Amino acid sequence: MRWLALHFPQLQLDGVYSTQAGTSDKSEGVDDNKVAPEPLKPISAMLVLDDKQCVCQLNDAADQAGVQYGMKLGTASALVDDLQLFNHSSEFEKQRLLEIAHACYQVSADIAVWNSKTLILDVAPMLKLYGSFECYVDALFEVEALDDVRMSAVIANTPLAAYLLSCTGDIDDPLVEQFSRQDVWLPILDRLNVDSVGIAREQSLQLKRLGLHYLGDVRELIEAEHSRKELGNRMGKKLLSHIAQLFGDEVLALTYFKPKDVFSHSVLLEYEVYRTTALLFPIKNILQVLQQYLQRRAKRIQTLSLYFQQRDGSVLSVNLASAEPERDSARWLNLVRLKLESMKLPAPVIGLRLEAIKLLEERVQSSDLFDLKPALSPGQLVARIQAKFGDESVKKMHLEADHRPEYSFRYESVSTQPEHTSRLNEELVSHDSTHVSDGECLKYSKRSQTLRPSLILSLPVPLQESVRFIHGPERIQSAWWTEAPVCRDYFVARNTAQQTLWVFRDQAQEWFVHGLFA
Amino acid sequence: MKPYAELHCLSNFSFLRGASHPEELVVRAHELGYQALAITDECSVAGVVRAYSAINEHQLSLKLIVGTELSLSCGQKVVLLAPCRQAYAEMCHVITIGRRRCEKGSYSLSKEDLESLTKGLLLWLPSHQEPQDAVFSEWLATHFIGRGWLLYERLMTSYEVAEGYDVERYTERLSRRMRFPVCAAGNVRMHVAERQALQDILTAIRLNCSVQDAGAALLSNTEHAMRPMKKLAAMYPQAWLNETLNVASRCELDLGTLRYEYPRELVPENVSPQRHLKYLVEKGIKIRFPNGVSLQIQRTIRRELALIEEQGYEYFFLTTYDIVQFAKRQDILYQGRGSAANSVVCYCLEITSVDPRQIKVLFERFISKERNEPPDIDVDFEHQRREEVFQYIYQKYGRERAALAATVIRFKFKSALRSVGKALGINESTLDYYIKNINRRDRELGWQSQLSELGLDPNSALGGHLIRLTHEIIGFPRHLSQHVGGFIISAGPLSELVPIENASMADRTVIQWDKNDLESLGLLKVDVLALGMLSAIRRSFDMIQHLYGRTLCIADITREGDDPAVYAQLQRADSIGVFQVESRAQMSMLPRLKPACYYDLVIQIAIIRPGPIQGDMVHPYLRRREGKEAVDYPSPEVKDVLERTLGVPIFQEQVIKLAMVAAGFSGGEADQLRRAMASWNKSGQLQKFKQKLIVGMESRGYDREFAERVFQQILGFGEYGFPESHSASFAVLAYVSAWLKHYYPYAFYCGLLNSLPMGFYSPSQLLQDASRHGLAIEAICINRSRYDHRIHCDNSLNSERRIGLSAQGTAQALRLGFRLVRGLSSKGIARLLEARPEDGFTTMTQVQGVGLDRRDLEALASANAFACLSGNRYQARWDMLNDAHRLPLFEQHINEEKPKSLRPLSTTQLPLPDDWDDLQEDYAATGLSLSHHPVRLLRDAGVLGPFTAAIELMEKTHKSIVTVTGVVTGKQSPGTAAGVTFFTLEDDTGNINVVVWQATARAQKQAYLTSKILEVTGILEKEGEVIHVIAGRLSDKTHLMNKLDARSRDFH
Secondary structure, three states: OOEEEEEOOOHHHHOEEOOOOOOOOOOOOOOOOOOOOOOOOOOOEEEEEOOOOEEEEEOHHHHHOOOOOOOEHHHHHHHOOOEEEEEOOHHHHHHHHHHHHHHHOOOOOOEEEEEOOEEEEEOHHHHHHHOOHHHHHHHHHHOHHHOOOOOEEEEEOOHHHHHHHHHHOOOOOOOOHHHHOHHHHHHHHHOOEHHHOOOOHHHHHHHHOOOOOEHHHHHHHOOOHHHHHHHHHHHOHHHHHHHHHHHOOOOOOOOOOOOOOOEEEEEEEEEEEOOHHHHHHHHHHHHHHHHHHHHHHOEEEEEEEEEEEEOOOOEEEEEEEEEEEEOOHHHHHHHHHHHHHOOOOOOOEEEEEEEEOOEEEOOOOOOOOOOOOOOOOHHHHHHHHHHHHOHHHOEEEEEOOOOOHHHOEEEEEOOOOOOOOOHHHHHHHHOHHHHOOOHHHHHHHHHHHHHOOOEEEEEEEEOOOOEEEEEEEEEEEEOOOOOOOEEEEEEEEEEOOOOEEEEEEOOOOOEEEEEEOO | OOOOEEOOEOOOOOOOOOOOOHHHHHHHHHHOOOOEEEEOOEOOOOOHHHHHHHHHHHOOOOEEEEEEEEEOOOOOEEEEEOOOHHHHHHHHHHHHHHHHOOOOOOOOOOHHHHHHOOOOEEEEEOOOOHHHHHHHHHHHHHHOOOOEEEEEEOOOOHHHHOOOOOHHHHHHHHHHHHOOOEEEEOOEOEOOHHHHHHHHHHHHHHHOOOHHHHHHHOOOOOOOEOOOHHHHHHHOOHHHHHHHHHHHHHOOOOHHHOOOOOOHHHOOOOOOHHHHHHHHHHHHHHHHOOOOOOHHHHHHHHHHHHHHHHHOOHHHHHHHHHHHHHHHHOOOOEEEEOOOOOOHHHHHOOOOOOOOOOOHHHOOOOOOOOOOOOOOOEEEEEHHHHHHHHHHHHHHHOOOOEEEEEEEEEOOHHHHHHHHHHHOOOOHHHHHHHHHHOOOOOOOOOHHHHHHHOOOOOOOHHHHHHHHHHHHHOOOEEEEEEEEEEEEEOOOOHHHOOOEEEOOOOOOEEEEEEHHHHHHOOOOOEEEEEEHHHHHHHHHHHHHHHHHOOOOOHHHHHHOOOOHHHHHHHHOOOOOOOOOOOOHHHHHHHHHHOOOOHHHHHHHHHHOOHHHHHOOOHHHHHHHHOOOOOOOOOOHHHHHHHHHHOOOOOOHHHHHHHHHHHHOOOHHHHHHHHHHHHOOOHHHHHHHHHHHHHHHHHHOOOOHHHHHHHHHHHHHHHHOOOOHHHHHHHHHHHHHHHHHHHHOHHHHHHHHHOOOOOOOOOHHHHHHHHHHOOOOEEOOOOOOOOOOOEEEEOOOOOOOOHHHOOOOOOOEEEEOOHHHOOOOOHHHHHHHHHHOOOOOOOOHHHHHOOOOOHHHHHHHHHOOOOOOOOOOHHHHHHHHHOOHHHOHHHHOOOOOOOHHHOOOOOOOOOOOOOHHHHHHHHHHHHOOOOOOOHHHHHHHOOOOOOOOOHHHHHHOOOOOEEEEEEEEEEEEOOOOOOOOEEEEEEEOOEEEEEEEOHHHHHHOHHHHHHOOEEEEEEEEEEEOOEEEEEEEEEEEOOOHHHHOOOOOOOOO
16 A cells, blocks of 8 residues: 655735735726736745744745744744734644545545645546556646645655654655655655654653654664563553554555545635735636536536635635536626625725535526425525525625614624624624623613613604604714714604604704604 | 702722722812712722812812721622711621632621621611511611611613502602611712713623613613702702711711721830830941941931831831841841932831941931931841731731732723723724734824724724723722732721722732822831842842851842942943842943943932933933033022932932922922822822923023923833932842842852842843853752752862952852752752762662653753763653552662662664753753853854854944844834834853844844844944944844754654
C-alpha cells in the first residue's frame, strides 16, 4: 500500500480572496469575462494569528520581512509596517479542506481527512485505474481546487509517515515513486525532531530530556527488545504503537471521506467589504467553479445560498432562487447582482461561502406555482414564491432593541436558514432583567410595548393639522455612533378626526407624524 | 429662578455607571446654581472626598451631601443621605455589611439591613410594581417616619408617558397614602449632556458588548445630565422642587470634621501621649547614643518634639514605633523612609537607621509647619516576611479597626483604547495591533497621530469616536484595588469612618478611600511596605554571624562612617546586586559621578529618575561636580534651596521650593502643585502651573530656558516623584549592600540569591558576577545541597582562593541549593532532606526509595543533581522514570543495606550528553550553567567570526571599531532616552553595553527585534571606565546554535 499525503499549511491564508484589484470603483462591468484583473500592487504582508496572538500562517511578503511562525503579534507588527491580520478560524479551514476533498474525489476514491490541514489518499487502488503512478498524479494535479493553495504532497508506505513527511516541507522531490522505498524515506524520518512526529508535547519534551532528540534516536533505542519494553514502561504503550504505525509494523485504520451531493465553496476577504458591489468579484469566481462542478455531474440547481461572514461574528445569509434549474454562472451572477443591489450590509463582510444543496438532474420539469407537492416545506414554499415573485416581495418582521422607532423593527428577507444576526439584541429584548442592572432600562423594556403605536410609518410625514396632546413628551436622543442619530420629542396626540397619532418635534422644531395608534 | 438641590447623583465611582468625575459634577452643579449636591454612588462613598476637595479647591458655595444609592434584594431602589456624623457612621456600617457579604465589586442588602439606620434620611424611588410597592411602603412608613421621602425623577423616557399610566400621579397617590413628601431628583449620571456617548460606551463595557448590540440597555436620551434650573422648573411641580431644599437643609455633615481617633492602647493609662512619646525617645537616646548626645542634637530633638505636639502627631509616631518594635522582636529587618522618617526622633525610636551625626545636613527639612503636609513615614520590611507584620496589625487592632487603603485602578491608555474600541465594535486583533505599535513614550508624536499612521482615519466617524472617547475615558476609575501596604488604624470601628469592602485577595479588606482621599481629609496612614533587599541583607547578616561570629545591624554599618574602599568599588561600577545602583543606567553613571560619601549616594540614587532626566539636569550637575562649570546662584534664597546639589535642582522638594522662591508661588499654590504631581490627570493639572512658573521665574530674572527645564522636570516628577527623604533612606541600604559585597562577598551573593526574585538580575547573571569576583561556586548535589544556597567552609578546598578565606582561615564555596531546580516541589525537597543519610546516598536506588514524586526525581536528574552517583544525567532521568520501585514489595528495602537484591535499574544505555546537551539541560533545569556558556561553545566550535570578548574591551582604544558577540540578556528603551535602545550582551567573560540608535534599529529590524545571540560591529566609546559599543551592524547569530547540535547528523 502506498499513501499520499496532501498537506495544506496555509489553508486559511490561501483562502483569502484578493480584493485589492476588485474593489476599485471603475470596474463596473462584472459580467464581462475579464472582471477581476490580477492584483496590481504587491500584496501586503498577511498573517493569521492563533488564539495566543502568535503567528500561525504567513504569506511571502511577511516571510520576506522576517516574520516567523510562532512570533508574537507585537514583534511581527514591529517588523512589517503594513499588515493584514486574521484570527485563525479552524471552522473555515475545515470547510475548505472538505471542499478540496470533494474536488479530489473526482479522481481518487479513498480519501481520509487526517486533520484540519491534511488529506491522506490511498494510492494503491488507483494505480490499476490510471495505469501508472505518474498518470494518477497528473490526473490529481489537474484538479482545479489544488491550484491556488499552498500544498506539499508526499508519498510513503504508511499514512503516518506520509503525513509527517508532508509537514516537514524540506523534501526536494516528494513525489518520486521510489519514495515508497524505505532507504529513501527512512533517513528523512530519522532526522525529524521528536517535536514534529505527532506525539503529545509532554512526551516529546520527555524524550528530549532523555537525550532522544530525533526520531532516529528513538528508533535506534527501541531496536533492542528490552529497551523497547523499558520505553513502553516509562512513556506508555501509546508511544510505541504510534512509532509502530509510523514504520508500518502496525496498521492504522482510516475512515474515508464520503462526499455529499452538495456544492460548497468558501473564501476569506482580504479587506473588510462595506459595499455589496465589491462582493460580486469573489462571487463570480465561485460561480465559475460551481458551473464546472455542475457540468461534470450533469446537474443543475434552482436555489443557492450565500453566507456572508460579518466582522462581528454573525453570519448573514441570502438565498437565491431562479425560475428554472440553471447552471450557467453568468445567469446566476445576474441574479446575485440584482439581489445584492437592493441589499445593505448591516456590518462589514470578511468572508463568504456559497452553498448549493439541492442538485437537480439535468432534465427536470419546471413546475408552476399551483403544482405544489404536498411534501413542500414552508422554506421551500417561500423559496418557490420568491422564485416566482422575486424575494423582495416576501418579508418577515424582526424586532430590534434600538431606541430609534424606525430601527426598532425591520423587515428582512426570509431565509430558510436560521438567522444568526443580532443574537445579543434578541437576548436583550427577551430577558432584559438578567443582563441589565439599571432599573430604568428594565422598566423601559417592560413597558415599551404599551407606548409604541401599532402602525409606525416608515417615513415620518409632516404634521399638517392641529392636534391636542395627550401624553408626552418622550425624548429620544440616541445612536450617536450611527449615520442616523436622532433627537426628537415624541407626543401622543389626537387630531380633529379623533385619530390618536404619534407625533414628534425634531431639533429644527418641525413636527411630524410617525405613527398611528389603533 | 427657584433654588434646587440635587439629591440623586452618581459619579464615575459607581464604576461603569456614572460618566463624570466627582470634581466635574460639583463644578457643574455650582455653575447651574444648585444649592446642594448629594454624591450618591452605588453602595459606596469612594467618590465623595474628591467632590469635597474640589469644592474646597475652587471655593464653591455648594453644599455637599454624602449619600449612597442602594438596590435592595427586594427589587426596590433607595437613596440614603447622611444628615449628621452618626447617620454617616450608620450608613458606612450598612455599606460595609452589604459589601463584606459579597465578592469584590458587588454587594447585597435587604431592607431589614436598613433598620439599623436611626438617623439617616431615605429617599425611595418606587418600582412602579403596585403590589411590591405597597409592601415596601408599609415597611418604610414604620421605620422612616419623618425622614422618608418619595423620589420623583422625570427623565422623559417612554415609561413615564405610556398610555394609561402616569408616574406623576402614581407618586402622588403613594405619597398621600404613606404621608411621605415627594421630592424631585434628576438621577444624574453625567455633568453635561455631551457625555452621553461616553455613558453609552461605559454601559457597553459593563455588559461586555458593543454599543450597537447594547440596545435598550443604553440611555434613550441625555436627561441624566445635570439640567438647568429653568428646565427643572418646567418639568417638576414646584412643591417637589422646594422639598429638595428641605431635605438638603437637614444635612449638616461636613466631611472636614471627620476625625480619626488613634488607638488608645498604645499609651499607658494616666499618661499623656506627649509624655509617653518623650519617654520613648529618651529611652531610644540611650540605645542610639550610648556615649551621650551633643547639645545640637538635643536641641533638634526638642524642636521636633515641640512640632509633633503642636500638630498632634504623637499617636502617628507611636503607632509606627509599635509596628517596628514588633518587627525588631521578630528579627524582621526594616527601614523607615518618608518625610517624617528622617528625623532624630525617628532615629531614636529606631524607625530609621540614618545616623544624624553623619548626615546632619538632612535634618529639619522634613517636618515643616509651613508646608501643609501630613507626616509621611513608610516602613519597608523584608519582602518575604511582611505578611507577619500585617497579621500582627490585624491581630492587635482587629479587622474592625485596621484595614488597607484602597488604590483606585483607572483606565490608562491601553485599557482605555481596548475597552472603547471593543465597545465601538472594532475587532480585537486590530486593537491589539494599534496598542502594540503605539509608542507612548514618543514625545513628538501623540498617540492620536500615531493611530492615524497605523491606518485609522481620524476624520472618519469611527476614528473620531475612538480617539475622542479614549481620550475622555482615560483617568476614569475602573475598580478599587488594595494599596500595597497603606494601613489605616483607628480607636473605634473603622467602618464608622469609611466603608470597608473585600479585596480580591483572600482575607484582605480595603476601605473605600485611597491615599489621596485620606490625605485630603487629614487622616493618617502607616505604610507597611515590602522590600526584597532587606530580606537579602538580613540573610547576609545571619550568615556572617553564623560563619564568622560577627553580629551586624544596619545602624552598626552606617555608624562606622564612609568607607573609601566601599566607595572605590562603587566608582568602578562594580555594583551588580547593590541596592538601587545596579541598573544599567546607574552603572554607567557611577564612574562619572564617583560617589565618595553618603550624600553623594543620595544624589546618585535620585538623579537617574524621570524628573532630573526630563529636566535635563543630569549633565549640568555632572559638569559642576567635575568642576567644568561654575556653581552660581541667582539669589541667596535659591542658594539656600539648591546649595547641596551644586545649584542644580534634583529632588522633588527642591523643585517645589524653587517654585516658591523663584517663581513666587504661595504656600497654598506650592501645595496644589505637589498634589497635582500625584493626581491622575497629571499633565492636565500640571499644565495649569506652567504659565505661572515660567512667567514668575522670568520676571525674577531667570532664563526662560532654565524655567522650561524646571517645568519639564516637574512633569517628570509627575511620572515618578522622588523626594530627598526617600533617597536618603535608600542610600543607607545601597551603602550597606555595597559594604557587604566588598567585605563579605559570599554572604552577600548568598543572601541575595536566597531572596530572589528581586532586583534586576537573574541567578545566572548574579552567579557569573560572583565567579568573576573569584568566588567558588559548586553545583547542585543530591548529597550536599540544601533548599537554600549556602556557604560551605571546607579545609580541603583549594586554599589559593584568597578571597574565599573566611575569618577562620578556611576556604569557602557557595553551594547551590535545590531552590534553583525547576519543577522540584518544596514538599519533595523537604522529604529528600529528611531522608538523606548522614553521609549521603550511595546509590540511585536508595534515592528512589525515599518516595519522591516522579516529577521531582526527573527534575533532580535533569539538574544533574545525581552527578555524584551517575555520570549521565540522561541515564539518571531514565532510571528515575522507572515505576518499578514504587511497588510495595520494594518499600521494605529502602533502609536496608542490600540494594543488590533489587533488579538493576535499566539495561538500556542512553546517549551521553555532550557539552551542548549539558548546556541545554542546565538551562532547562536550573536557568543557568556553571560549566558552559553558549558564546564559548560557539567560539570553540569555530562557527563564530573573530570578535572581541567583553573582558578585552578595556584594552581597546576610544573610537576604535570592534565586533562583539553575546547572548542578549537585556534590552531597554527607556522613555527618557528618545529612540535609543540599550542592549546588554553577555559572553563568557562579562557583559557588554551596546547602544543602538533608532535608525540602526530600523534598518536592521529583524536582528534588532528577534536575536537571541547577537553580533554587533560598532564604535567603542570609552569615558573613563564607562565603555559602550555604539552599534553599526547587527547580525543575528541565533541560528548558529543549531550547528552545535551534534546529533542533527545522518543516522546512516
